[in-house]
Amino acid sequence: MCDVAVVMGSISDLKVMQNTLDVLTELGVSYETKVVSAHRTPQEMLDFAKNAQKKFQVIIAGAGGAAHLPGMIASSTSLPVIGVPVPSRYLKGIDSLLSIVQMPAGVPVATVSIGEAGAKNAAILATKICALKNDSYRKSLNNYVKAMHDTSIESGEKFE
Numbered sequence: 001m002c003d004v005a006v007v008m009g010s011i012s013d014l015k016v017m018q019n020t021l022d023v024l025t026e027l028g029v030s031y032e033t034k035v036v037s038a039h040r041t042p043q044e045m046l047d048f049a050k051n052a053q054k055k056f057q058v059i060i061a062g063a064g065g066a067a068h069l070p071g072m073i074a075s076s077t078s079l080p081v082i083g084v085p086v087p088s089r090y091l092k093g094i095d096s097l098l099s100i101v102q103m104p105a106g107v108p109v110a111t112v113s114i115g116e117a118g119a120k121n122a123a124i125l126a127t128k129i130c131a132l133k134n135d136s137y138r139k140s141l142n143n144y145v146k147a148m149h150d151t152s153i154e155s156g157e158k159f160e
């Protein structure tokens, strides 16, 4: 049993999605990764989504351009799905963001911001969901917030 599935539409998304993996690792959250595409490997995408509940608590799906992957996965599972808009070459991820966030009523995808910050926040949000039933994840999150707080204060003090 693993807590978080991190899926992406192409291995080319890894540069951005590595931020998700790094934060999950830092927080000590168990995860698995998979490259799967609603466009290029639709049957594998459906098989993954249909079976995900047996293994995971949350799915993070990153995709760029016509980013149908998070929404299509959300349509085929009752697990919460967090969508990460990966920056695209020509439209800089605006296309990814709008494809992921503008879901029809009834099929939610919790959408984070475009790129690295969004990829990190997806990991934190997924951990918060898992922490509802896991005290050690809650402690990790508290430590993470404290470290962020201390770094912010220290950088301010150095500047002043």
Ligand SMILES: Nc1c(C(=O)O)ncn1[C@@H]1O[C@H](COP(=O)(O)O)[C@@H](O)[C@H]1O
Binding pocket: 008, 009, 010, 011, 012, 013, 036, 037, 038, 039, 040, 062, 063, 064, 065, 066, 067, 068, 069, 070, 086
């Ligand atoms: N948006 C999707 C989906 C999908 O939504 O199913 N499958 C691949 N892609 C995206 O295509 C972009 C270019 O992929 P390539 O670099 O492999 O050509 C990637 O950002 C990927 O997420």
